[in-house]
Amino acid sequence: MISPKYIELMNQxxxxxxxxxxxxxxxxxxxxxxxxxxxxxELAMALNVFEEAAMVDPPAELFEGIVAxxxxxxxxxxxxxPARNGPGLWAACRNLVRFRxxxxxxxTFAAGIACxxxxxxxxxxxDLRHGAELSGQVSGTxxxxxxxxxxxxxxxxxxxGSEGIYRVHQDGRTLRLHLExxxxxxxxxRFNHDAHLSLQHFSNDSPSPSGLTVSDTLVEVNxxxxxxxxxxxLQDAKNRSPIMMSIHAEGRLVHTKSLNASNAEQEIAx
Amino acid sequence: xxxxxxxxxxxxxxGDRKAFTMLVARYEKPIFNxxxxxxxxxxxxxxxxxxxxxxxxxxxxxxxxSFKFFNWLYxxxxxxxxxxxxxxxxxxxxxxxxxxxxxxxxxxxxxNEMGSYLHKAxxxxxxxxxxxxxxKHLLLLPYAEIAEILDIPEKTVKSRLFSARHVLRKELxxxxxxx
Numbered sequence: 309m310i311s312p313k314y315i316e317l318m319n320q321x322x323x324x325x326x327x328x329x330x331x332x333x334x335x336x337x338x339x340x341x342x343x344x345x346x347x348x349x350e351l352a353m354a355l356n357v358f359e360e361a362a363m364v365d366p367p368a369e370l371f372e373g374i375v376a377x378x379x380x381x382x383x384x385x386x387x388x389x390p391a392r393n394g395p396g397l398w399a400a401c402r403n404l405v406r407f408r409x410x411x412x413x414x415x416t417f418a419a420g421i422a423c424x425x426x427x428x429x430x431x432x433x434x435d436l437r438h439g440a441e442l443s444g445q446v447s448g449t450x451x452x453x454x455x456x457x458x459x460x461x462x463x464x465x466x467x468x469g470s471e472g473i474y475r476v477h478q479d480g481r482t483l484r485l486h487l488e489x490x491x492x493x494x495x496x497x498r499f500n501h502d503a504h505l506s507l508q509h510f511s512n513d514s515p516s517p518s519g520l521t522v523s524d525t526l527v528e529v530n531x532x533x534x535x536x537x538x539x540x541x542l543q544d545a546k547n548r549s550p551i552m553m554s555i556h557a558e559g560r561l562v563h564t565k566s567l568n569a570s571n572a573e574q575e576i577a578x
Numbered sequence: 579x580x581x582x583x584x585x586x587x588x589x590x591x592x593g594d595r596k597a598f599t600m601l602v603a604r605y606e607k608p609i610f611n612x613x614x615x616x617x618x619x620x621x622x623x624x625x626x627x628x629x630x631x632x633x634x635x636x637x638x639x640x641x642x643x644s645f646k647f648f649n650w651l652y653x654x655x656x657x658x659x660x661x662x663x664x665x666x667x668x669x670x671x672x673x674x675x676x677x678x679x680x681x682x683x684x685x686x687x688x689x690n691e692m693g694s695y696l697h698k699a700x701x702x703x704x705x706x707x708x709x710x711x712x713x714k715h716l717l718l719l720p721y722a723e724i725a726e727i728l729d730i731p732e733k734t735v736k737s738r739l740f741s742a743r744h745v746l747r748k749e750l751x752x753x754x755x756x757x
Binding site: 315316319323325347350351353354355357358359361363364365366367370371373374375377378379500525552 | 606620623624627635711715716740756757
């Protein structure tokens with residue numbers, strides 16, 4: 309049973325709203341209470357999922373729709389000098405709307421399709437995440453339907469006492485994770501995954517790896533100094549979950565990130 | 579004059595209609611996303627966004643420039659969203675009315691798994707919890723501004739937010755997304 313007082317402190321800690329005293333109190337409580345540690349980690353991961361699900365783009369025609377409702381004439385939007393530039397594209401489009409409603413609808417529809425295709429093509433190459441502490445470029449993920457080969461997720465973190473980069477490379481069902489860490493204080497990097505992923509290979513180029521824990525659903529690296537790690541996972545056809553990477557320093561969860569893992573079923577389907 | 583929200587709102591109050599269009603361009607996406615996370619239907623979210631801007635346009639003379647423009651605008655959008663949710667609820671209470679429309683795959687703008695997990699988790703919350711968690715974690719607003727938008731004390735914001743997070747955690751665990 310976790311005390312409601314500490315649930316409140318955990319929530320406030322995640323918002324950066326605790327006083328130093330409250331943080332110390334919470335840290336002490338977490339050290340002594342495994343159930344609370346798990347709760348805190350799960351809560352942080354859940355919020356990370358929320359913030360990672362970046363904003364969606366509104367329908368392409370929404371802006372024009374709002375402006376059209378606000379100003380039916382909409383002349384001021386694209387003011388042109390008829391003497392110099394002729395009637396202008398906007399005026400020409402307006403004339404289409406005014407006199408030929410069917411072609412104008414078709415034009416809007418076609419423009420919507422074209423924008424959608426452009427957005428789709430663009431998103432295959434670059435997906436900027438919203439508000440995340442970790443910045444990364446994501447390309448070729450499962451939702452973009454072009455993820456068979458290559459880097460599917462990469463990024464970096466900069467925290468007090470540790471920084472690093474990670475890269476997830478996919479080759480069919482094989483996911484290769486490369487991690488480079490520079491840490492002045494001991495850090496624990498934990499990769500939680502589901503049973504549909506299995507660790508096939510692990511190697512490190514670290515001067516003093518102080519510990520490695522591997523189970524069916526967890527790989528945990530204890531690290532200090534500068535070093536790199538390579539992990540290779542094999543995913544079965546049912547894999548649908550990402551790998552959750554979490555970084556812990558001094559017994560505290562300091563960051564989480566879900567790494568994109570792809571789905572072999574989708575690979576076959578697409 | 580710099581194009582801050584307040585300057586644009588003042589310009590619009592003084593008759594410059596282009597200024598309001600700039601505000602639409604600036605806030606169309608966050609307003610749409612707030613509504614979309616609340617009603618989980620792109621068509622309804624687009625309607626709410628349109629209505630919110632039209633109302634803001636009509637009521638701009640009531641905007642007090644000593645407050646933040648986007649808080650004022652979000653307040654209008656949040657009220658519209660809650661009105662729509664209540665209308666849906668009332669409609670369902672009458673037998674003769676058709677059932678609420680079920681979102682089709684085309685309504686779901688997010689094809690990724692994370693988005694659909696999130697929608698399921700939001701479904702498990704009541705609308706008071708949902709709006710607070712959306713304002714906090716999608717728009718990244720501080721407690722005080724959420725309190726101002728929703729017209730509730732900061733303490734209530736916190737308690738709704740913490741219970742929303744509890745539901746979020748529980749649902750994502752249930753779906754196997756958080757372990």
